[in-house]
Amino acid sequence: MTQSPLSLPVTPGEPASISCKASQSLLHSDGNTYLHWYLQKPVQSPKRLIYRVSNRAPGVPDRFSGSGSGTDFTLKISRVEADDVGVYYCGQGTKKPYTFGQGTKLEIKRNDAQPSVFVFQPSxxxxxxxxxxxxxxxxxxYPRDINVKWKVDGEIQNTGIQESVTEQDSKDSTYSLSSTLxxxxxExxxxxxxxxxxxHKSLPSTxxxxxxxxxxxSAA
Structure with a gap:
């Protein structure tokens, strides 16, 4: 199962489309095509949006629609909203083993925004x-790509570093990151x-x- 695109930045209110291609026809001998679409949000179970190509799951807004047949399928969002961010997967249940696409990460596109940076010493x-x-x-x-380097007495540190990036904020569509040395x-x-x-892209210099x-x- 091959999805495209893998990254999808969209302005709120605009449409979005994700394609999914199977290596062979997903038409089952019972006449159904078991191609489904899912949305995965952080620390949540995947939510099924569309089942059997074009049927919306209960509670899914009519902004979402599915289409296709044989090997080629499409998920469309007529008007993207901020809450639509996440990773979208197509999955097939026609042939075992059941398989999924690589996932398409939908993010909200907005103007570049500079990070506010704070450093905290150990307690x-x-x-x-x-x-x-x-x-x-x-x-x-914003955008998400950002680079953080630690220096101790002028020496770049390459070990003992852990980074964690949040998903887009639902209010202003920006990201946050913590880097811990x-x-x-x-020592x-x-x-x-x-x-x-x-x-970062938004910064004129480091x-x-x-x-x-x-x-x-001494201040403490």
């Missing part, structure tokens, strides 16, 4: 446990300068947020 309580987490929080940016408290206290460097460990500790 004294965390340092007492022997661990240290430095967090760089980026809020309210984790190390032992001993943390052996260095002085910590910086989070952000590059945005740097930093702190000096000794000053933060």
């Amino acid at each position: 004294p309580d965390e340092l007492h446990t022997g661990s240290a987490s430095v967090v760089c929080l980026l809020n309210g940016f 984790t190390m032992s408290s001993t 943390y206290q052996s260095h002085e300068n910590y910086s989070c460097e952000v590059t 945005l740097i947020k930093s702190f000096q460990r000794s000053q933060c500790q």
